[in-house]
Amino acid sequence: MPDIDIRTTGRAGRITLTRPKALNALSYDMCMAIDSALRNWREDDDVDLVILDAEGEKAFCAGGDIAELYETGTKEDFTFGQTFWRDEYRLNALIFEYPKPVISFLQGFTMGGGVGIGCHGSHRVVGESSQIAMPECSIGLVPDVGGSLMLALAPGRLGEYLGTTGYRMGPADAMLVGFADYFIPQINWPDLIELLEASGRAEIIDDHAYTPPIGTLNYLQAEIDQCFDGETLSDILNNLRNIESEFSNKAMTALRRNSPLSVACTIEMLHRLRGTSLTIRKALELEYRFTFRAMEHGDILEGIRAQIIDKDRNPQWQFADMNVPAVAVSKMLQPLGSDALSFPEE
Template sequence: MSDINIRVTGQAGRITLTRGAALNALSYEMCMAIDTALRAWAGDDAVKLVVIDAEGDKAFCAGGDIAELYATGTAGDYAYGRKFWRDEYRLNAYIFEYPKPVVSFLQGFTMGGGVGIGCHGTHRVVGDSSQIAMPEVGIGLIPDVGGTLMLALAPGRLGEYLGTTASRMKAADAIHAGFADHYIPESFWPVLISGLERDGDPQILEFAAQKPPAGTLEPLQADVDRCFAGETLTDILTVLKADDSDFAETTLRTMGRNAPLAMACTVELLHRLRGSQLGIRKALKNEYRYTYRSMEKGDFLEGIRAQIIDKDRQPKWQYAAQEVPASAVSQMLMPLGVDALVFEEENT
């Protein structure tokens, strides 16, 4: 297909996103093509590792292709979106659990669905243009594609901060937060990819890695831990409003643009995930509870309308005063029963 180039070169299974004009936005068909290739290579002894990269200098993958999600959802058809998320999440888990090294080169924007493809592998390379984020709360969604696991594992309360503010991370920030492993200048990437294809050994990345330029996230750690330790979104907002620091003022302004219900559910998801059985499948199953309901009961369609379709940047959020009752969070995150996300082997 024209949006993705899948092949074997030397000892490497190669996946290149080729939809540069659309910032390599991930369609359902692209997800399924990646899934099919990975499953074929898992049992192929000639393929020693997988390399995932993308064409263009603006984005590795700026997220999922939400145009069709919006079109079907506004027509009252929620089935397409639920299928998209279900199969995408299964792919995310498969990448996380893959039996061979998976190397990703993450230039430019790596956001949302791009994180699900690029940040669950074993070797994640960033450069000077890299900007990684989980920006879903800005369109009424929660950080998904396994993003809640990565946020829950981030140092201190960075997970709550990144998940509710949708802040972008440059190379050093992404490494500090656990979304990337190696900073390597992007001019070196073609040579490194050729080496990976030739030798099938990711150790070459260790030798090429450098110390990244200073980031902005680590110096904020104390402020983040102080202000984001609350049990609920309300607790966090209360602390921020009582704090007279520049950090608190800027953070409140940023959070004021995002969907309150999505932020409240993000905080709850992170706390549930840290509680027990921390793992990719639990994260995805919990995320699916929200996304399954996001069109019908959440703010997802309104968020897309305001940010992408009409571009008026004036979403009419539920709970616009940011006072989200616990019952609303529970309703979005309660078990789905027979509709719960299951993985293939759990169906047998």
């Protein structure tokens, strides 16, 4: 298919996203092609590892292709979106649990669906241009594709901050938070990929890694922990109002741009997920409770309209005063019963 190039080279299964003009946005068909290739290579003794990369300088993958979600959702056909998210999340789990090394090269923007395919593998490589984010609250979703797992595991309250504001992480920040493993200058990537293809040995990446340029989250950690230490959106808003600083003002501005319902549900999700029982499947199942309901009961259609369709940047969110009732959060995150996310291997 024209949007993705799947092949084997040497000892490597190779997946290259080839939609640079669309920032390599991930369509349903692309997800299914990746899923099929990974399942085939899992049983292929001639494939020792998998390499994921993308064409273009601007993005590895800036997210899911949401045009069709909007088109079907505005016609009150919610099944396409529910099927897309269900099968995409199954792919995310497949990558996370894959028995062979999965190596991703994440230049430019890696956001949303790009995180789902690029940040769950065993060897996640970033370079000078890398910017990784979970900006779903800006269109009325929650951090999904397994991103909630990494946010829940992030140091302190970085998860709440990143998940609710959509802050873009450079290479050092991404490594600190757990979205990436290695910093390698991008000029070195082609030669390294050739070595990986020829050898089938993922461990050679260790010999090519550098220390990344200094990030910013280390310096902001204390303020983030102070401001975002709360059980609910209301708690965090109170903290931000009571702490007069440049950081708190910027954080408040960022939160006000996003869907209050999505922000409140994101905070609740991270609190539910933290603990020793956290798994990728548990995170995805909780995310799916929200996304299954998102078009019918959430803000996603309005978010896509304001950001992508009309581009007026003026979404009319539910709970625009940011007072989100606890019952509204509970309704979005209650179990789905027979519609709950399941996995083929179960």
